[in-house]
Amino acid sequence: MFGTKINNVYKVCNGIEFYDDYVADLGFECNENQDIKICIDGWAYKDFTVSDDTFSGTELEYYEGISSETFGCNTSNSAQADPIGIEVTLPAQYAQANTRVALYLIDGGGDNDSFVYFGIRTYNPISEQWVTGQTPFMLYDMSGGNQKNFYSIGLPGNTPPGTVQWLWSRFDEMVTRCNTVRGTMSSAYVGTYYQITRISTNVPIFDTLAHAEAFLVDPDNTTGLLNVPSHTDPEHDYINDQKYYKMKNLFARGSGSTWTPIQNINYRIKPVGGKICLYKTTPTAGHPYEWRLKGWRNGYDFYASDGIVYDDDDDFYNISDVTETFLEHSLKFDNVSYRVNIFDTDIPTWENEQDADDYINGLKDITEALNYDYIARTNQEILGPDIGLADIGNDNGTNGMVYSYGSRMYVMSSSHLAGFFADVFDTANINDILAGTQLFGTNQINAISGINYFPCAISEFCSVASVGATPHVGSWVCPTATSNGYVTQNNKLIDCGGDYLKPIYNDFRDLEPYQQLWVTLPFCGTHQLQLTKYLNKYMSFKYSIDAVTGACSCHVYADGIELDTFDGVCSSQRPITAIDQTTYLSNVIGSVNSALSSGVGVVSSGAQAIGGAVTGNALSVASGIGGVAGSGASGVLGAYNVLQAVDNPPMVTRGGSSGCLGFFGCTQIHLHFYQKKTIKPAHALMLCGAPSNVSGTVSSFAGFLKCSTFKMSDGFTGTNDELNEIMSLMKNGIYV
Amino acid sequence: MQITLYTQTKPYNTITRNMTAPITINGVLRDDCDLLNPEIEIEYNATNINKNYAYIPDFGRYYYFRKPPTIDGKKIILHLHGDSLYNYRNVIYNSYCVAERSSSNYDLMLPDSVVMGEQGYTIFNRVLPYKFHPEQGEYILTIAGGI
Numbered sequence: 076m077f078g079t080k081i082n083n084v085y086k087v088c089n090g091i092e093f094y095d096d097y098v099a100d101l102g103f104e105c106n107e108n109q110d111i112k113i114c115i116d117g118w119a120y121k122d123f124t125v126s127d128d129t130f131s132g133t134e135l136e137y138y139e140g141i142s143s144e145t146f147g148c149n150t151s152n153s154a155q156a157d158p159i160g161i162e163v164t165l166p167a168q169y170a171q172a173n174t175r176v177a178l179y180l181i182d183g184g185g186d187n188d189s190f191v192y193f194g195i196r197t198y199n200p201i202s203e204q205w206v207t208g209q210t211p212f213m214l215y216d217m218s219g220g221n222q223k224n225f226y227s228i229g230l231p232g233n234t235p236p237g238t239v240q241w242l243w244s245r246f247d248e249m250v251t252r253c254n255t256v257r258g259t260m261s262s263a264y265v266g267t268y269y270q271i272t273r274i275s276t277n278v279p280i281f282d283t284l285a286h287a288e289a290f291l292v293d294p295d296n297t298t299g300l301l302n303v304p305s306h307t308d309p310e311h312d313y314i315n316d317q318k319y320y321k322m323k324n325l326f327a328r329g330s331g332s333t334w335t336p337i338q339n340i341n342y343r344i345k346p347v348g349g350k351i352c353l354y355k356t357t358p359t360a361g362h363p364y365e366w367r368l369k370g371w372r373n374g375y376d377f378y379a380s381d382g383i384v385y386d387d388d389d390d391f392y393n394i395s396d397v398t399e400t401f402l403e404h405s406l407k408f409d410n411v412s413y414r415v416n417i418f419d420t421d422i423p424t425w426e427n428e429q430d431a432d433d434y435i436n437g438l439k440d441i442t443e444a445l446n447y448d449y450i451a452r453t454n455q456e457i458l459g460p461d462i463g464l465a466d467i468g469n470d471n472g473t474n475g476m477v478y479s480y481g482s483r484m485y486v487m488s489s490s491h492l493a494g495f496f497a498d499v500f501d502t503a504n505i506n507d508i509l510a511g512t513q514l515f516g517t518n519q520i521n522a523i524s525g526i527n528y529f530p531c532a533i534s535e536f537c538s539v540a541s542v543g544a545t546p547h548v549g550s551w552v553c554p555t556a557t558s559n560g561y562v563t564q565n566n567k568l569i570d571c572g573g574d575y576l577k578p579i580y581n582d583f584r585d586l587e588p589y590q591q592l593w594v595t596l597p598f599c600g601t602h603q604l605q606l607t608k609y610l611n612k613y614m615s616f617k618y619s620i621d622a623v624t625g626a627c628s629c630h631v632y633a634d635g636i637e638l639d640t641f642d643g644v645c646s647s648q649r650p651i652t653a654i655d656q657t658t659y660l661s662n663v664i665g666s667v668n669s670a671l672s673s674g675v676g677v678v679s680s681g682a683q684a685i686g687g688a689v690t691g692n693a694l695s696v697a698s699g700i701g702g703v704a705g706s707g708a709s710g711v712l713g714a715y716n717v718l719q720a721v722d723n724p725p726m727v728t729r730g731g732s733s734g735c736l737g738f739f740g741c742t743q744i745h746l747h748f749y750q751k752k753t754i755k756p757a758h759a760l761m762l763c764g765a766p767s768n769v770s771g772t773v774s775s776f777a778g779f780l781k782c783s784t785f786k787m788s789d790g791f792t793g794t795n796d797e798l799n800e801i802m803s804l805m806k807n808g809i810y811v
Numbered sequence: 812m813q814i815t816l817y818t819q820t821k822p823y824n825t826i827t828r829n830m831t832a833p834i835t836i837n838g839v840l841r842d843d844c845d846l847l848n849p850e851i852e853i854e855y856n857a858t859n860i861n862k863n864y865a866y867i868p869d870f871g872r873y874y875y876f877r878k879p880p881t882i883d884g885k886k887i888i889l890h891l892h893g894d895s896l897y898n899y900r901n902v903i904y905n906s907y908c909v910a911e912r913s914s915s916n917y918d919l920m921l922p923d924s925v926v927m928g929e930q931g932y933t934i935f936n937r938v939l940p941y942k943f944h945p946e947q948g949e950y951i952l953t954i955a956g957g958i
Contacts, residue, residue, distance in 0.1 A: 778914025
């Protein structure tokens with residue numbers, strides 16, 4: 076026996092998931108002492124655009140169980156909302172000897188309302204004969220099975236089966252009636268249901284009958300096996316019906332006999348439930364394509380345009396004739412010429428059809444695709460570090476200090492505070508207070524260590540106990556005052572949320588110095604962050620606040636990893652005694668003076684830093700493309716440098732504030748993106764290309780090509796003058 | 812010598828050519844010229860004078876007209892220059908290079924001088940939902956005492 080557990084849900088086709096309770100047991104034979112297990116249940120996603128009494132929200136979420144009211148498929152018990160679901164365990168003694176069994180998918184047809192059925196195929200390896208006619212399983216009493224929320228699996232008008240059935244019949248009932256239906260509700264609920272049939276079984280399931288039969292004859296042949304664990308990256312492997320694949324056609328042969336390049340066209344491709352990929356082929360007269368698009372949907376292979384829809388969004392090319400136009404423009408290869416068709420795509424691309432099959436069948440991981448780097452980049456994934464351990468998240472510490480003994484930090488509102496001081500300054504309590512504070516000698520007011528005002532609920536950053544607790548001063552207990560409790564631990568971070576920083580251009584303009592990121596942090600000032608660290612990541616913020624001093628730190632995270640921290644003060648100390656007052660004034664005035672003097676410095680040095688960074692980068696830009704300057708761009712670059720050097724964001728920074736000054740600053744975190752205004756010519760890529768630094772044979776390039784280095788290969792029979800002329804042309808740029 | 816004249820419509824800084832309407836005629840190589848810059852005398856003909864590209868089998872090379880033909884009585888003088896890019900296209904295709912700029916194999920994260928900076932910045936602001944409330948905060952009263 077072999078077979079490994081699937082660790083994650085693995086969706087294999089539109090509307091069907093195989094999940095990880097049971098996986099294919101490839102050594103399966105019915106005469107072995109094992110149970111046959113199959114569990115089918117229905118789930119649904121709901122996607123509502125209008126709230127109603129029953130559902131709300133627009134997000135996709137699981138809705139376990141499918142009721143008759145919502146799906147109308149349980150008419151035998153229409154008053155109930157029973158889920159479709161069954162879990163059957165067939166004890167081994169019921170199995171029929173010498174029979175291998177496998178399931179396979181059958182496409183019930185349709186695109187947006189596709190039905191997926193199962194077939195079952197059995198084989199006797201002893202007699203080497205297919206078992207037909209008679210069902211392969213012994214009689215099975217359903218009433219003895221482990222039924223999971225089962226009442227009915229019938230379609231409207233169907234009567235649930237009786238208590239005694241052939242398992243074959245049970246399969247038939249389950250797989251044909253628990254089909255996958257995608258549809259839109261038109262009744263009281265406004266929105267769309269996506270019904271998912273979830274299947275878990277140890278019976279091997281194949282994508283086609285042919286693959287199932289191949290396995291039954293030769294168990295080593297597992298092509299098309301679906302409920303198999305092989306994916307290390309399930310996030311990328313399930314079918315996401317919402318996903319559009321992209322193909323940017325850079326250069327290709329035009330229609331007819333012309334050689335007008337068709338270029339820079341964006342296609343958006345959406346498989347109707349199924350996997351798609353590209354693989355290389357050798358062009359022939361009959362199939363003049365270097366690349367073929369292959370996919371798998373509901374048990375069938377498809378090629379070319381079958382099963383693919385194209386979005387005609389304004390930003391994308393509107394394909395009127397999918398088959399002809401798409402293939403002509405994007406995939407057709409002319410083997411007469413050196414011309415190549417070049418495109419960028421996040422469709423997984425493979426070296427040959429076998430690899431493509433393996434990918435579709437789940438035997439190859441997407442990370443092995445030829446273009447995985449591009450896929451990862453465009454899908455904004457993180458390619459893990461090559462060395463060391465991947466940082467899977469930040470591990471903030473916790474303050475374990477207990478504050479409740481000896482001195483207490485009472486949480487108080489203004490009215491609580493008024494009540495407290497009313498007790499303290501009540502002359503009737505003087506003797507009791509003095510008696511209770513003898514430990515402090517003649518300076519008994521020092522028993523009150525401090526009053527700090529915080530701009531949020533104390534419970535947001537502290538654990539608070541005993542709401543309603545009575546304040547103690549020394550051993551004196553206030554006779555009437557109460558509080559909102561007292562701090563037991565200063566142990567919480569305030570989660571301020573975050574945002575995903577997506578690039579705007581997907582090119583160098585998304586980075587410094589062309590784009591700058593500044594943050595304004597309540598109580599911690601305004602700061603420039605290094606945008607590169609946060610781009611394509613989820614940027615989030617948390618505050619830690621010291622309950623004793625009011626000092627605060629803003630922690631800034633990229634995908635959960637803390638990369639920056641800024642400090643400030645977020646509470647205001649309220650003076651109690653004259654000494655407190657003096658200290659308070661000294662602190663506040665001192666900090667204001669310090670901020671004023673250093674603030675100028677901050678602004679000045681900040682401007683210098685910005686100017687320096689921009690100028691420095693622009694200079695490097697200029698030096699990096701000096702060749703272009705030679706072709707007439709030097710004036711442009713010079714002006715650009717000057718422009719960059721003097722044109723900086725009008726941002727003034729300062730750090731945290733003291734006293735209550737911070738309360739008058741911003742109270743929410745603001746992100747400011749300064750995007751340098753730029754002009755990119757519309758046809759620049761076609762006319763003069765883009766920075767490359769890629770090496771290869773000239774034939775591997777298309778369109779404009781300007782070489783920094785060119786080595787004429789052996790076989791050149793021209794003169795030295797001709798060689799020099801060619802070298803000059805290559806270095807000034809030609810069109811390939 | 813034989814010379815075949817064409818109408819060629821591709822710019823000379825492309826590596827491919829689009830040659831149509833060939834006519835083959837006889838011409839005479841003039842003195843004081845070389846293989847790369849030959850000057851050929853042919854008989855005047857309105858068709859001949861509207862060509863812009865040539866192939867000389869004896870030299871095994873294609874030539875473009877480096878300047879308009881000179882008409883001298885009943886003769887036309889063709890001022891040719893060897894089309895090195897097209898004559899050696901196959902060996903060029905197989906030659907290795909490092910591309911400084913390319914329309915096909917490029918890296919968009921490399922700074923590009925073609926993209927010019929304008930005066931000023933476009934500013935995008937986002938605000939996160941969490942908000943401090945200094946107008947309705949709370950006090951911490953720290954007192955020595957209690958158990």
